[in-house]
Amino acid sequence: xxxxxxxxFPLPLPQAFTYSVPEQLRETVRPGLQVRAPLGKxxxxxFIVRVHDQPLAPAAIKDIDSVLEAERIIxxxxxxxxGRLSRRNHSSWGAFLRSAAWPAESESQTRASLTEAGRRxxxxxxxxxxxxxxAALLAVKTYxxxxxxxxxxxxxxxxxxxxxxxxxxxxxxxxxKTVRRRTAAAVRPSPVQLDLDFSLDEAARRAAAxxxxxIAEGRTLSALFVGSSARRASAYxxxxxxxxxxxxxxxxxxxxxxxSKAVSGALASGLGERAVLLHSRLTGRERQDALRCVESLPAxxxxxxxxxxxxxxxxxxxxxxxxxxxxxxxxxxxxxYDARVGARWRAAAxxxxxxxxxxxxxxxxxxxxxxxxxxxxxxGNGDSAVAVLLDDRRERGLLAGPLVERIxxxxxAGRRIILFxxxxxxxxxxxxxxxxxxxxxxxxxxxxxxxxxNRRLQCRYCNESRPAPGSCPRCxxxxxxxxxxxxxxxxxxxxxxxxxxRAAGFDSERVRTRAEREKVLERFAGGAVNVLVxxxxxxxxxxxxxxxxxxxxxxxxxxxFSDFQAAQRTYVDIRRFLRFCDxxxxxxxxxxxxxxxxxxxxxxxxAGDYAAFYREEIEFRRILGxxxxxxxxxxxxxxxxxxxxxxxxxxxxxxxxxxxxPDVLGPSPVQSRGQRGVQIVAKAATAETLxxxxxxxxxxxxxxxxxxxxx
DNA sequence: AGCACGCCGACT
DNA sequence: GTCGGCGTGCTC
Numbered sequence: 127x128x129x130x131x132x133x134x135f136p137l138p139l140p141q142a143f144t145y146s147v148p149e150q151l152r153e154t155v156r157p158g159l160q161v162r163a164p165l166g167k168x169x170x171x172x173f174i175v176r177v178h179d180q181p182l183a184p185a186a187i188k189d190i191d192s193v194l195e196a197e198r199i200i201x202x203x204x205x206x207x208x209g210r211l212s213r214r215n216h217s218s219w220g221a222f223l224r225s226a227a228w229p230a231e232s233e234s235q236t237r238a239s240l241t242e243a244g245r246r247x248x249x250x251x252x253x254x255x256x257x258x259x260x261a262a263l264l265a266v267k268t269y270x271x272x273x274x275x276x277x278x279x280x281x282x283x284x285x286x287x288x289x290x291x292x293x294x295x296x297x298x299x300x301x302x303k304t305v306r307r308r309t310a311a312a313v314r315p316s317p318v319q320l321d322l323d324f325s326l327d328e329a330a331r332r333a334a335a336x337x338x339x340x341i342a343e344g345r346t347l348s349a350l351f352v353g354s355s356a357r358r359a360s361a362y363x364x365x366x367x368x369x370x371x372x373x374x375x376x377x378x379x380x381x382x383x384x385x386s387k388a389v390s391g392a393l394a395s396g397l398g399e400r401a402v403l404l405h406s407r408l409t410g411r412e413r414q415d416a417l418r419c420v421e422s423l424p425a426x427x428x429x430x431x432x433x434x435x436x437x438x439x440x441x442x443x444x445x446x447x448x449x450x451x452x453x454x455x456x457x458x459x460x461x462x463y464d465a466r467v468g469a470r471w472r473a474a475a476x477x478x479x480x481x482x483x484x485x486x487x488x489x490x491x492x493x494x495x496x497x498x499x500x501x502x503x504x505x506g507n508g509d510s511a512v513a514v515l516l517d518d519r520r521e522r523g524l525l526a527g528p529l530v531e532r533i534x535x536x537x538x539a540g541r542r543i544i545l546f547x548x549x550x551x552x553x554x555x556x557x558x559x560x561x562x563x564x565x566x567x568x569x570x571x572x573x574x575x576x577x578x579x580n581r582r583l584q585c586r587y588c589n590e591s592r593p594a595p596g597s598c599p600r601c602x603x604x605x606x607x608x609x610x611x612x613x614x615x616x617x618x619x620x621x622x623x624x625x626x627x628r629a630a631g632f633d634s635e636r637v638r639t640r641a642e643r644e645k646v647l648e649r650f651a652g653g654a655v656n657v658l659v660x661x662x663x664x665x666x667x668x669x670x671x672x673x674x675x676x677x678x679x680x681x682x683x684x685x686x687f688s689d690f691q692a693a694q695r696t697y698v699d700i701r702r703f704l705r706f707c708d709x710x711x712x713x714x715x716x717x718x719x720x721x722x723x724x725x726x727x728x729x730x731x732x733a734g735d736y737a738a739f740y741r742e743e744i745e746f747r748r749i750l751g752x753x754x755x756x757x758x759x760x761x762x763x764x765x766x767x768x769x770x771x772x773x774x775x776x777x778x779x780x781x782x783x784x785x786x787x788p789d790v791l792g793p794s795p796v797q798s799r800g801q802r803g804v805q806i807v808a809k810a811a812t813a814e815t816l817x818x819x820x821x822x823x824x825x826x827x828x829x830x831x832x833x834x835x836x837x
Numbered sequence: 838a839g840c841a842c843g844c845c846g847a848c849t
Numbered sequence: 850g851t852c853g854g855c856g857t858g859c860t861c
Contacts, residue, residue: 133861137838143861166860167840187861828858 131155131190132176133163134220138460140212140825142175142219145190154193158200160227162191171230173223175205198228201438203475208436211468214817216824216833217461226436228417229410237268238287244295260286264296326360329353333502334364340479341369341443348470350450350495351483352736353504355705358483361504362446363396365481370400370425374443377472378429379465381452383407388668389429397427404430404437432457432465435472445473450482450491451698459832466491467835485510486701486736489694489743490754490836511676511707513700513716513732517723524611524619526719529677533620533657537627539713541674542650543657546703547616548683550586550633550661552578553608556594560603565595572797576608577635578618616679617659632660643667665702672708677717682728690752693727697739700731751789757813757837759820762796764803764830771829775804778823782808785819813837 129152132142145163147155155161159174169191181187200223208222240248240261248261263269290296326334333351340347351358366376380389383405393401402419420428420439428437432455447455447469455465466482473480482491485505495501518526525533536543555564555573565574567585574583576594584591597604608615617631630636630646637643649655651671658664658673681703684696700718707716718732730739748755761778763771775793782790792806810816817835824831 130861135838135860137860139838139860141861145861163861165839168860170838170860181861 127179128181129155130178130181130187131161131174132178133161133172133190134175134218134223135165135170135172136218136220136224137170138218138221140216140218143172144181144187146181146187147177148189151190151193154196155190156199157202158205159196160194160198160200160230162194164188164191173200173205173220173227175209175219194230195228200226201440203472204436204438206475207468207472210471211463212461213821214467214813214835215462215464216821216831217459217463221461222436222463225406225433226438229413238264238296239268240264241295241297244290247295261290261295326364327357327504327506329502329506330357330361330364330504333361333504334368336502337365337444337479337481338368341372341374344477345479346474346477347479347500348473348494348498349479349481349500349502350487350491351481351502351504352485352487352492353483353506354485354509357504357506357509358448358485359392362448362481362483365444365446366393366397366427369443370397370427372443373425373441375420375425375439375441376427377434377437377439377442377445377469378427379434379445379447379455379469380429380431381449381454382666383431384666385668386429386431393427393429399423400426402426402428404428404434406431406433432463435465435468442472442476443478445469445478445480447480447482448484450484451486451488451694453695456834458834462833464835485705486698488698489740489747492736492740493744493754508709510701510734511704511709511714511716512734513676513678513704513707513718515723515728515732516717516719517721518719519721524616524679525623529717529719530623532675532677532715532717533624533627536675536715537624537656539674540653540656541711541713542653542671542708543675544664544670544673544677544706545616545620545657545659546665546676546678547611547613547659547661548680549575549610549612550614550635551575551584551612552614552618554610554612555608556583556606557609558598558601558603558606561598561601563598563600563603565599565606575612578608578614613659613661620657620659627657628655629657629659630655632658632664634661634663644669647671662699665699665706670706672710672714673706674708674711674714675717676704676707676715677719678703679719680721681718681731682720682722682725685722685725685727690747690750690758693739693743693746696727697731697736697743700728701734704731704734751809753836756789756809756811757816757835758807758809759816759836760805760807760832760834761820761824762798762803762805762832763827764832768795768802768804771804774827774829775806778827779806779808781823782806782819785823787816787819 129147130144131147132144134142155174155177157174157176161172161174162169163172171194204226209219211222212219244261248265287296337349351361369376386403386405390401390403400423402416404416408416420426428434428439447466450466457463469480516526516528533543553576556576557564565583566572567574567590575586576583581594582591583594598606613631613633617629620627620629632646637646647670650658678700681700684692704716708714718728720728722728726742727739752758763775765771772793779790779792787808787810789809790806793804796803796805808816
C-alpha cells in the first residue's frame with residue numbers, strides 16, 4: 127500500500143499539500159517531521175502534519191524530497207496548538223511551526239548588492255531620485271530583493287532595483303547560510319550572579335501556593351495576578367522556583383522583544399543558570415544553542431516574547447504571561463494570532479496552570495478570573511501613583527497653569543520630571559484656514575506631520591519628508607496653520623517658560639538607535655537632563671529613572687474612536703504612563719491634563735481604581751454584546767482596487783448574515799500604516815458559530831487579508 | 838512567498 | 850511592431 131503525507135509550509139498558504147512517501151522514507155515519516163518537498167518550481171521546507179493512505183489530492187502527487195532534522199520532531203501538542211491557532215485566525219499553519227522548529231542546517235537567501243560600478247556611480251553623484259535612494263541603502267548592506275517591494279522603501283523599489291541590475295550597477299547573489307552544528311558539550315549557559323534577596327508578602331505567598339497546588343494535582347488553572355510589577359515579579363519568582371523544584375519547566379512570556387535584556391537580567395539574578403531566552407532575533411546558531419540548553423537542563427524557565435509560545439517543552443509545568451493587557455501579544459498578520467489565547471490553550475491541553483499578570487488587566491481576563499474564582503490580588507497600598515486631573519479647556523497655552531506651577535516647584539527642588547505627549551513633531555498637521563486644505567502624503571493619504579525645527583513635512587508611516595510649503599498649494603492662501611500640538615511644540619513652550627530647564631525630547635526622530643536611547647536615559651538618571659518630554663515610545667522603555675512629577679497631556683486621545691476597546695486602551699495606557707511616577711517619594715505628583723476631566727475612564731485611571739473602571743466597562747460590553755460576552759472578528763481586505771475590495775467584503779458580510787450571524791458591520795474603509803483597505807466587523811454569541819462560517823467564506827478569498835479575533 | 842502567465846503603455 | 854511593466858492565479 128502506498129503511503130501519503132500532508133505537508134504545511136511556512137508560507138502564507140492556507141492549505142496542506144499531499145505528497146507520496148518514497149519507499150526509503152516509509153519508516154521515518156511521522157507528523158511533526160521537517161521535510162523538503164517540491165512546491166512549484168522549487169523545493170521548500172515544510173512540516174508533515176498527517177500521514178495516511180488516502181490520496182485525496184486533486185493534482186498529480188509528487189514525492190517528498192528529503193527529511194531535515196530527523197531527530198527533532200515537533201511534538202504533537204505543538205502541532206495541535208499551531209493548527210488550532212491557524213484555524214481560529216484563518217492563517218497559515220506552517221508559519222506557526224517555524225517558531226517551533228530547529229533552525230534548518232542551511233538556508234539559502236538571495237541578496238542584492240552594489241557592484242563596483244554601482245559604488246563608483248553612487249560616489250560620483252551620478253544616481254538621483256529613487257535609484258540614488260536604493261543604491262545608498264545597498265551601499266551600507268545587502269538586502270533581499272523582496273525588501274524593495276515594500277511601499278515604505280520606495281514607490282516601486284522592485285522596478286528600480288531591476289533597472290540598477292540591468293545597468294550593471296547592482297547584482298543579486300544566492301548566499302547559502304549554513305548553521306554549523308556544535309556538540310552539546312560546547313553549550314553552557316552563561317554564569318550569573320545569584321541575587322537571593324527577594325521578599326514575599328502574605329498575598330503573594332498565598333497566590334504562589336495556589337499555583338503550586340494546581341501543578342501538584344495536575345490540573346489546569348487560569349489565574350490572574352493583579353499587582354505592581356515589583357510585587358508580580360516576586361510572586362512569579364516564587365512560582366517559578368516551586369515549579370523548578372518539581373523538575374518542571376516554566377514558559378515565561380513578556381510582551382516585547384525590546385524587554386528581553388531587562389527580563390533576562392531579572393530572571394538570571396533570581397534563578398541563575400536556569401533561565402534561557404528565546405526570541406526571533408536570535409541567529410540560527412544562537413537559537414540552536416538556546417534550544418540545546420533547554421534540552422540539557424532538567425528544569426528551566428524559558429522566556430521570550432509571543433513567538434516563544436511554540437517552543438517544544440516536554441516537562442512544561444507552568445506558563446506565565448506578564449503584562450497581559452499589552453496589545454503586543456496580538457500579531458495581526460503572517461500569521462495572525464493572539465499569544466494569550468494560545469497560552470491558555472496550551473496550558474489547558476497540558477493540564478497545567480497559567481498565570482496572567484498585570485496591574486491594569488483586560489476586562490476579558492478579569493471577568494474570567496472573577497467567574498472562575500482565580501483572581502489573585504497581590505497589590506498593596508501605595509503601590510501605584512494617584513494622578514490629579516487638570517481641566518485644560520480654559521487654558522490658552524499648551525501647558526495648563528497648575529501644571530506649570532508644579533513644574534516650577536519640581537525644577538526648584540531639583541527633581542526629575544517626565545511629560546508624555548502623544549504626537550511627535552511640532553504639529554500633527556498643517557491647515558489652510560481659507561480653503562481647509564491639509565497637506566497629505568501622496569503615497570499613504572494621511573496628514574503630514576509638521577516639524578518646525580527644519581520646516582519640513584513628514585509622513586509618519588513611510589517617513590517621506592518634504593519642505594513645508596510657504597503658502598497653500600491649493601488656493602494660494604498666505605499661511606498654513608499648525609494644528610494638533612506635538613512634542614516639539616510642548617518642548618518649545620517649556621523652554622520658553624523655563625529657560626533654565628534641561629529638557630530632552632524622546633521620540634523616534636530624536637533617539638533612533640539603542641545607544642542614543644540609553645544615553646538620554648542615563649543623562650536623565652544622572653541629572654544632566656531634568657525634564658524628559660516623550661511620546662508613548664518612552665513608555666515602552668526599560669530602565670527609565672522614576673520621576674517626581676509625571677504629566678500626561680491629552681490622555682483622552684483614544685476615547686473618540688469607535689472601537690470597543692477604546693476605553694480599555696486608554697485606561698491601560700494611562701496606568702503605563704503613571705508607572706514612571708516615583709512612589710517611593712512622598713512628594714511625587716502625577717497629572718493628567720485633559721479636556722474631559724469628568725470622564726469616568728479618566729477618573730478611574732487617575733485614581734488607579736481598576737474596580738471602578740471594570741464595573742463601567744464590563745457593563746458597556748454586556749449591554750452592547752461585545753467580548754467577553756460575544757465572539758468578535760475584525761476582517762480586513764487590503765489592496766489597491768477599493769471597489770473590488772468593497773465588493774469582496776460585501777459578499778462576505780452577506781454570507782455571514784446568511785449563515786445566521788446577525789451583527790455584521792461594514793464594509794467600511796480603513797487605513798492602517800498607510801495602507802488602504804476595507805473592513806467588516808462580525809459579532810456572534812459563541813466562537814464556534816462565528817469561526818465555522820468565517821473559515822468557509824474566507825477560503826476562496828485571494829486578496830491580502832487580516833483577521834483579528836476577540837472573545 | 839516565489840514564479841509563470843497575460844494584458845496595456847513607451848520605445849529601439 | 851516588441852519590450853517589459855505589474856495584476857492574477859497556482860503551487861500536492
